[in-house]
Amino acid sequence: MTKTQSAVVTAFPRRVDATPSQDLKPALVANRIREMILESQLLPGEPVRERALSEILQVSRTPLREALKILASEGLVKLHPRRGATVAVLGANDVRHLLEFLGGLEAFAGKLACRNATPEELRELRALHHEMLASYLRGDRIGYFDRNQQIHQALVRCAMNPVLAEHHRVVNAQLYRIRYECNLKTNRWEAAIKEHEAILDALEARDEAAIEKLLETHVLKAFDLMQAAGDFAKAK
Template identity: 45%
Template structure:
């Protein structure tokens, strides 16, 4: 997920008017999708933090593009709820309220639990093998203290379980909601204890999938998502308290 050309110092400490990002110039092929993917990645990994005003000129320089494809990409991200576009203020990274965070994670816990039940009925041996391989790669990322690699594999495991549910309506709802939660899910792993807890959950997920035990997998997934909700809300409370002390 994290681009190796982007220094660590430019991560979540980004200030309004857009951070100083660095990225190789983009190829013209599939430019629109590539721009959307890079901007979404910046938001997920905190390089463009909630509330940051996007500076179009700087982003065009970073991505090596003109303003037309940039603005098209911003419209896509606005439709996904990742940014907000105002006629007077331009584009800013969206900020979720405490109530929105709570509601969305509770809904996501239900979606993932249901997907887990269906996946236990419908998953193929090939898909199960892919999930096991991703889990092994996730463990390696954990050993290397690679949060970006860990998260990308973690995300892929959840995504494969959802795909294995074979339910198009569920899939569409899941993808739409998960895009709004990705940045929060990423930040919920900042503490290594959270990584280790998530790994134990994932080991339980694989065991439940192997046993085709839908109720067990649903219970694990629901608890997994609600734990992330609690971690995000706790971090948010600490951030608000720190800001009040500095004020």
């Protein structure tokens, strides 16, 4: 596994449901296809070729098709009657709507985290922030993005709301590749570091109003950055 692939897998960990064995295989297949999409091995708009994937993943068509249904429910692929599946394409409006929703989820998560986070969890978040800062100082974009995602995921865990966490996981999956590529193209590192610092300060102060505003603004800035980078120049 390459360094880039390792960062992708760390920031978006494998998800295996604790369900009976007959349901486990499609979940594992979905994990692998999800990774292929996030790693740009399968590109937006590209058809998902079932025969080739079956051979690569060494599975039959039945668990593969069940896996594609899982990914379709997450918005990562589109299912077309009698035409198979394609990797989902996100236009400017799609990304804006998803980021608005993600910003709202994280703002609410921050509010709940102010109530529920333990001192140990706060120390963990600070440690991750220091690791992200170290990656920034080294110019390590992959390490920086990895720690950035871990911070957001840890904050959502601090909310102690499994329904919120599941919605966050699904929406973040749809945006992950775009946000990763945006991170490689832009130079907003220093501002983002300061925003994370302010978010952690608000969390440690248990300031619900401040952290809600900070998180929503922080997430939505990604859309402005992608527009400035010209990512949506051809989007309709």
